[in-house]
Amino acid sequence: MYKNCLQVLLLxxxxxxxxxxxxxxxxxxxxxCNSIEDVIALESRAIFDTNFSDHDELAQLYVSRGESFLLTxxxxxALEDFHEAKYHLGYYSQxxxxxxxxxxxxxxxxxxxxxxxxxxxxxxxxxxxxxLSASVGCDDCLxxxxxxxxxxxxxxxxxxxxxxxxxxxxxxxIQELNKLCNYGARSDSRPxxxxxxxxxGPEVASPKWCEEIIVGLGRSMDAIACLxxxxxxxxALIGVIETLVARGVKCCQAGGFWKACVAPIAxxxxxxxxxxxxxxxxxEENLLKYLNE
Amino acid sequence: MKCLGLIFLMPIVLFSxxxxxxxxxxxxxxxxxxxxxxxxxxxxxxxxxxxxxFSVIPPYSIQSSEVxxxxxxxxxxxxxxxxxxxxxxxxxxxGFGSGNLMNIQIGKVSKWDGGELPITRVTLSIExxxxxxKTSNSSNPxxxxxxxxxxxxxxVESEKETLGAVQKLLREFxxxxxxxxxxxxxKPTFYIYTQKD
Numbered sequence: 001m002y003k004n005c006l007q008v009l010l011l012x013x014x015x016x017x018x019x020x021x022x023x024x025x026x027x028x029x030x031x032x033c034n035s036i037e038d039v040i041a042l043e044s045r046a047i048f049d050t051n052f053s054d055h056d057e058l059a060q061l062y063v064s065r066g067e068s069f070l071l072t073x074x075x076x077x078a079l080e081d082f083h084e085a086k087y088h089l090g091y092y093s094q095x096x097x098x099x100x101x102x103x104x105x106x107x108x109x110x111x112x113x114x115x116x117x118x119x120x121x122x123x124x125x126x127x128x129x130x131x132l133s134a135s136v137g138c139d140d141c142l143x144x145x146x147x148x149x150x151x152x153x154x155x156x157x158x159x160x161x162x163x164x165x166x167x168x169x170x171x172x173x174i175q176e177l178n179k180l181c182n183y184g185a186r187s188d189s190r191p192x193x194x195x196x197x198x199x200x201g202p203e204v205a206s207p208k209w210c211e212e213i214i215v216g217l218g219r220s221m222d223a224i225a226c227l228x229x230x231x232x233x234x235x236a237l238i239g240v241i242e243t244l245v246a247r248g249v250k251c252c253q254a255g256g257f258w259k260a261c262v263a264p265i266a267x268x269x270x271x272x273x274x275x276x277x278x279x280x281x282x283x284e285e286n287l288l289k290y291l292n293e
Numbered sequence: 294m295k296c297l298g299l300i301f302l303m304p305i306v307l308f309s310x311x312x313x314x315x316x317x318x319x320x321x322x323x324x325x326x327x328x329x330x331x332x333x334x335x336x337x338x339x340x341x342x343x344x345x346x347f348s349v350i351p352p353y354s355i356q357s358s359e360v361x362x363x364x365x366x367x368x369x370x371x372x373x374x375x376x377x378x379x380x381x382x383x384x385x386x387x388g389f390g391s392g393n394l395m396n397i398q399i400g401k402v403s404k405w406d407g408g409e410l411p412i413t414r415v416t417l418s419i420e421x422x423x424x425x426x427k428t429s430n431s432s433n434p435x436x437x438x439x440x441x442x443x444x445x446x447x448x449v450e451s452e453k454e455t456l457g458a459v460q461k462l463l464r465e466f467x468x469x470x471x472x473x474x475x476x477x478x479x480k481p482t483f484y485i486y487t488q489k490d
Contacts, residue, residue: 213389219350219433220348220350223398226400266386276353
């Protein structure tokens with residue numbers, strides 16, 4: 001179980017964390033690092049050398065070192081760093097960037113707690129993560145948009161770094177949590193009808209009907225997620241479902257174009273169904289197929 | 294004084310009338326399987342009453358395409374005996390819009406201490422949107438479910454052995470559905486989201 005968890009942990013962390021994307025966090029030079037221990041030593045030195053009042057820098061450094069501890073399975077150390085990062089985040093000056101740091105902290109905490117078998121703490125952190133992803137990005141839409149839009153969304157500096165740090169596939173992965181937007185809030189951002197050829201149904205539908213579809217698809221996806229033999233994989237998949245359901249329901253309740261509200265979860269459901277039918281069950285090995293495509 | 298006596302007697306008389314009606318109905322339909330362990334007795338407020346569109350989720354745990362096909366044929370046959378069947382592709386989401394899900398699940402049975410019992414569980418459940426009167430919370434709980442167990446561990450090789458149980462549960466659902474909807478003329482519609490062969 002523990003080994004499996006570690007494999008999945010590495011997989012999950014690799015989605016979010018890579019040496020290149022962590023470089024932007026604290027502008028450290030990782031070129032001389034030959035191992036994860038070297039990375040931890042470098043980050044520890046940077047923490048030691050940083051003034052305690054430089055909260056922006058320390059929040060980034062602690063979350064980066066926390067992620068490094070995660071990679072070495074030192075979950076208690078990682079949690080301590082995430083706790084420190086949270087403290088400094090409280091005094092953070094860059095509002096736009098704070099959401100990204102929060103996301104990294106909460107994501108790391110979910111993985112740590114789960115590997116330590118702290119069920120209640122995992123659930124709390126997962127809930128906070130979902131609340132965060134639900135609160136970010138509902139005034140705009142990242143769905144199918146190229147990186148320049150992300151630049152516009154996160155500001156010129158952070159957005160550019162965000163794009164640079166993540167490969168397009170990884171960026172898409174993060175966007176997956178944020179991509180269902182409230183089209184009802186801005187009429188000019190309503191998608192064209194033609195973009196939803198894969199969603200059949202009436203042109204106009206009540207919010208209730210729209211909600212029923214979202215919840216029903218979520219339940220159907222639960223049935224697939226429950227096939228995962230590994231608890232961590234199950235947690236990751238259920239996290240995806242709950243986020244898609246929460247955002248979809250919110251979109252329906254706001255009176256959004258129902259096909260736009262339903263599309264993200266419907267497409268994800270189809271992907272999962274296809275994976276399962278093509279003999280790619282939700283195991284650690286196939287997790288990226290469930291999170292990525 | 295006489296009036297007072299009548300006031301006390303009225304609820305008893307009315308209650309007896311209700312019980313008699315239900316007992317009579319049960320006597321008319323002795324095939325209804327009412328095992329309180331699986332399906333609670335619904336003297337009033339049967340949750341299957343009035344549900345007329347369902348989205349049917351097949352058992353995703355089955356790996357054999359042959360067994361999947363047999364289960365699909367059973368679903369079409371048994372549910373087709375009481376209503377209309379629509380084989381829906383992934384793009385047709387109208388079934389989910391009904392808010393009523395029929396979920397057929399087949400899986401292993403865990404022991405209290407984390408191990409597994411050498412048996413397989415087959416469950417047919419109905420989930421629907423409800424608002425809990427006491428808290429006004431909206432929820433999607435299982436409102437009706439029934440189980441069967443097969444005396445072999447759930448493995449790819451033994452998937453075929455679950456077919457009988459699936460058929461039995463589908464039949465029990467159709468009986469219970471008819472029992473709950475005796476006064477209705479409208480036939481239910483079942484959207485079946487089939488799996489590839």
